[in-house]
Amino acid sequence: MSEPLLSESSNQPKEDQVLPFADAPSIVRAHQKDSYFESVIRSKLLEVTQIFTGQRFVHTHPEELTVAAKALYLATTTLTGSRTLGEEYADLFYVTRSGKKLPKLAQRIGFILSYAILPYLVTRLIRKYFKRSNVDEDDGDEDDQEGKPKTWSSFLSRLTYTSVIDSLMSLHLAIFYLKGSYYNISKRLFGLRYSFGHTVNRNEAASNGGYELLGGLILAQLAFKLSNLIKDIHFTKLPEPHTSTDQEKDSEHRRAQFSAIPHAHASTAPRIDLSNEELLPYIPSASRNCMLCLDPMKDPCCATCGHIFCWSCISNWARENPECPLCRQDLTEQALLPLR
Amino acid sequence: MATKRLMKEFSLVQKSIPSDSEYPNILTLQPQDTLFQWKGTISGPKDTPFEGYKWGLIIDIPHTYPSSPPSVKFANKICHPNVNFQTGEICLNILNQEHWSPAWNLINVIVAILQLLGNPEPLSPLNIDVSNLLKLGDMSAYDGLIKYYAVRYGLKDEDGILD
Numbered sequence: 001m002s003e004p005l006l007s008e009s010s011n012q013p014k015e016d017q018v019l020p021f022a023d024a025p026s027i028v029r030a031h032q033k034d035s036y037f038e039s040v041i042r043s044k045l046l047e048v049t050q051i052f053t054g055q056r057f058v059h060t061h062p063e064e065l066t067v068a069a070k071a072l073y074l075a076t077t078t079l080t081g082s083r084t085l086g087e088e089y090a091d092l093f094y095v096t097r098s099g100k101k102l103p104k105l106a107q108r109i110g111f112i113l114s115y116a117i118l119p120y121l122v123t124r125l126i127r128k129y130f131k132r133s134n135v136d137e138d139d140g141d142e143d144d145q146e147g148k149p150k151t152w153s154s155f156l157s158r159l160t161y162t163s164v165i166d167s168l169m170s171l172h173l174a175i176f177y178l179k180g181s182y183y184n185i186s187k188r189l190f191g192l193r194y195s196f197g198h199t200v201n202r203n204e205a206a207s208n209g210g211y212e213l214l215g216g217l218i219l220a221q222l223a224f225k226l227s228n229l230i231k232d233i234h235f236t237k238l239p240e241p242h243t244s245t246d247q248e249k250d251s252e253h254r255r256a257q258f259s260a261i262p263h264a265h266a267s268t269a270p271r272i273d274l275s276n277e278e279l280l281p282y283i284p285s286a287s288r289n290c291m292l293c294l295d296p297m298k299d300p301c302c303a304t305c306g307h308i309f310c311w312s313c314i315s316n317w318a319r320e321n322p323e324c325p326l327c328r329q330d331l332t333e334q335a336l337l338p339l340r
Numbered sequence: 341m342a343t344k345r346l347m348k349e350f351s352l353v354q355k356s357i358p359s360d361s362e363y364p365n366i367l368t369l370q371p372q373d374t375l376f377q378w379k380g381t382i383s384g385p386k387d388t389p390f391e392g393y394k395w396g397l398i399i400d401i402p403h404t405y406p407s408s409p410p411s412v413k414f415a416n417k418i419c420h421p422n423v424n425f426q427t428g429e430i431c432l433n434i435l436n437q438e439h440w441s442p443a444w445n446l447i448n449v450i451v452a453i454l455q456l457l458g459n460p461e462p463l464s465p466l467n468i469d470v471s472n473l474l475k476l477g478d479m480s481a482y483d484g485l486i487k488y489y490a491v492r493y494g495l496k497d498e499d500g501i502l503d
Contacts, residue, residue: 291443292345292406292442293341293348294348294349313341325443326441
């Protein structure tokens with residue numbers, strides 16, 4: 001646990017005139033309260049937008065609503081200079097890095113923008129970028145075959161945006177747990193540090209305990225991940241050409257598998273037509289007609305109860321009425337078994 | 341699909357009606373201008389108060405047939421607990437979307453209606469007066485009322501079939 005009292009302020013007249021920096025547990029408590037109130041605001045906002053724009057908009061823009069709720073909550077509290085409910089609950093307030101001044105308006109605006117809106121914008125951009133690059137990748141496969149293994153590019157390709165962000169976040173969290181200074185990266189960026197609104201008894205603070213153990217665990221996990229990654233790259237360096245051809249084979253195999261799946265919606269001729277008596281000879285002639293279309297069955301398929309119908313007849317029926325037309329046993333479309 | 345299936349049913353009907361002894365009470369069953377409108381004639385089943393008289397049936401078939409049930413009405417007035425006296429509407433569970441099965445055909449539907457004539461269900465009545473008689477167990481009044489309306493609105497066996 002970092003020293004709750006400000007040690008660098010030794011040149012200040014009196015140490016106990018400066019309020020102590022908040023410790024990690026209080027910050028986490030305040031944050032939890034705040035996220036609860038954010039979710040309350042979000043659900044209220046949801047109701048209101050639903051009234052004005054309809055259910056569909058609400059369903060298609062859940063992220064936007066979350067961002068709006070977050071921004072609204074912070075704009076009404078932090079931006080106006082008052083404390084959020086969570087901060088009041090834990091008796092915290094923002095101070096500058098040195099802990100001697102209150103943060104300026106520009107700092108607070110910067111924090112709100114980077115905290116509430118920036119992550120959303122970045123994820124949207126990245127998603128767009130990846131959609132495009134995924135299309136490009138298909139062409140890229142053939143180039144790899146003749147090209148020499150490029151360790152660096154393969155290293156980069158492993159680093160997806162989310163994995164990088166995740167490791168950065170957990171690194172930051174580990175630092176927070178160890179030092180207890182900034183809970184969010186954006187708070188660190190704009191120098192918004194929490195300070196207690198009251199003086200803290202040294203003994204009391206020590207007995208509260210901290211999150212150092214958690215921080216250490218996260219760091220260990222990160223180190224393990226990193227070593228794994230390095231090992232992986234090191235080993236795939238040599239057999240790279242092989243793996244790429246393997247991938248090719250694999251994708252060919254997969255393509256073959258896909259083409260083997262009958263196209264249910266294709267209106268082409270049926271694959272199995274029971275008017276041909278040589279097909280599926282174990283079905284007796286009396287049962288070769290579908291009870292639904294009264295014709296010889298086309299693409300016969302079997303329901304879970306054992307009754308046989310044309311694929312198209314029974315799947316049309318099952319979509320609306322999930323029961324067998326003959327015995328009324330439960331019948332779901334996905335449980336139909338094509339006979340061949 | 342509906343047209344194709346109705347064609348099949350038509351040929352089936354032509355084979356079995358009226359020659360087939362399996363369906364003695366179905367006198368006629370044939371499509372009208374289109375395959376989606378049929379008319380039929382039934383005679384009252386034996387040992388029921390309807391015996392000796394004939395009724396016409398008007399069958400309208402939806403284009404979603406056989407996924408949806410046909411709608412069947414009596415053409416002439418009939419006094420029965422489960423038939424609306426004014427409109428001829430029939431209360432029969434298999435004619436509801438909920439209980440209909442595409443495995444049934446038009447002949448099955450008419451057989452079911454014939455069954456209904458002999459086995460009324462007074463607990464879901466469309467004709468409350470006659471079903472109350474049945475609920476009270478006053479069979480002579482029940483039979484008498486049905487006979488009265490049969491004489492009045494039903495066709496006699498000697499009459500021709502209803503158009």
